[in-house]
Amino acid sequence: KIYAKKLSANYHELSSIFTTTAQLKEIFAKAQEQSLLQEKTVVFVDEIHRFNKNQQDLFLPVIESGDIILIACTTENPSYSLNNALLSRCQTLQFKELTEKDLQTLFFNIEKSQGELNIKPEQLELIIKNSNNDARIFISNIEKIYALNSNEITNDQLTDILQTTPFKSDKTGDTHYAYFSAFQKSIRASDDAAAMLYFVKMVENGEDVLAIGRRMLVIASEDVGLADPQALIQVNTALQAFERVGQPEGLIMMAQAVNYLALAPKSNASYKSLAMARMLVKENKDIFPPKAALNATTKLQTQEGRGAGYIYDHDTEIGFAGQSLFPDNIPRMQLYHPKQIGFERDLAKRLEYFTNIRNKKK
Missing domain, CATH: 3.40.50.300 (P-loop containing nucleotide triphosphate hydrolases)
Structure with missing residues (x-):
């Protein structure tokens, strides 16, 4: 105006x-x-x-x-x-949230207008911290204290007032994504304390625990992967238990899974192998299995050579024939590169074993 x-x-x-x-x-x-x-x-x-x-x-x-x-x-x-x-046709100005100092200034201005409020400095500090840096919440809490019309505000009275303060929540916007991002990055960084803190904060913000659990399933494969295959089982089991038990006790099972993920060895090798395979498929639209990998269900397909040369692995002494069933029309490349950590150490040895035999069969 x-x-x-x-x-x-x-x-x-x-x-x-x-x-x-x-x-x-x-x-x-x-x-x-x-x-x-x-x-x-x-x-x-x-x-x-x-x-x-x-x-x-x-x-x-x-x-x-x-x-x-x-x-x-x-x-x-x-x-x-x-x-x-x-x-693109507008200028964007960002209004940042109020600081604790801003709310203190607001409180002093309210007192000048409405009269002095007999509360202790530590009580004011508690009101400010429970206002989520939101002036409307802060003013609402101050109004409730004025309404008590008491010469001295007890801690019990203050607790009753602050219990009605809503959590700062945004299930679809920046706050929602900020906590989910911090939660996953904390687990990836093996920072169990930060991960647990953000988990509880999201729950208190009103986030759907099952939605958090679905993100944990992703983390179990994306960030832990085969370095600890039990991680996915742990999270899935915790989710099933939570659905059966419900809140609040069900959060104990979820907390157990959060700690497990945070302290598990980390590998994104499987995640990267998926990305590399997607890139290959995108760049090579005509990928097709070699004839040895195809079933011949008709006489014509047999004449075309489908299934010819295929060796049934279980018929070999070591249960591995050493055949390459990678497409013939693109160069073979290794997609999965296990790290030398956790269970992937064993998988790296198996991969090396199979690769050596396959190379000798060429």
Whole structure:
């Protein structure tokens, strides 16, 4: 409003929740008419990320033509929630969350306006820490203390008030992804304390424990892999136990799995082998098995040589014939490279053993 007033501009304040597409078109048509009369139009949109793609696209021509000056706010990451076309036509300003010092200043301003509040410094510190750096939560808690109208606030009274403070949660935005990312990276770094802390914080934030468990299944294969094949079994078993027991006791099983993952030896060799295989398939569209690996189910297929030369491994003395069944039309390459850690040490020896025999058979 201040900005529009300084520009002597027409001003429209919109809520993305209640504003319809028809209303947007009406406002933009009027702005275009006023632009012809050299009048500026400022449009403020609250929570613009709630507009769908088509509604966001409506802003593009009137922004480019200069018919409107758009000022919008969002509590989501605009890189994810806004169309790239709209985002590229705007400047982005990030409002950072309040610090504890900011909330202290706010408290002193409230006291100047509403009267002195008889609370101890350590009680104020506790209120600030439980406000999640959110001024609205902080003011709400202070209002509840004023409502007590007591000469002295006891710790029990304060605890009752702070128990109603909501956790800062965002199940689809930055906060959600930030904790999931920190959780996985902590396990990958074998930082069991950090991993457990983020696990509990996500649960307290209201994250679905089963969703966390599904991420742990991924971690068990992506970051632990065959360095400890038991990791996947441990997580899967913990998930099954959690589903049977429920909260809060079921979290004990999940915590056990978190600790197991964090302290397990780490290898992403299987994950990398999948990525390499995908790259090969993408670059070689005509990959096809050699004839020895194919079944001949008809006389014609037999005449074509399908299955010819195939050796049934169980018929050999060591249970390994040493045949290469890699496609003939691309050079053979090793996709899985086990690390010299955990169970992969044994797998590396097996791989070397099979490779040596296969090479001798060439």
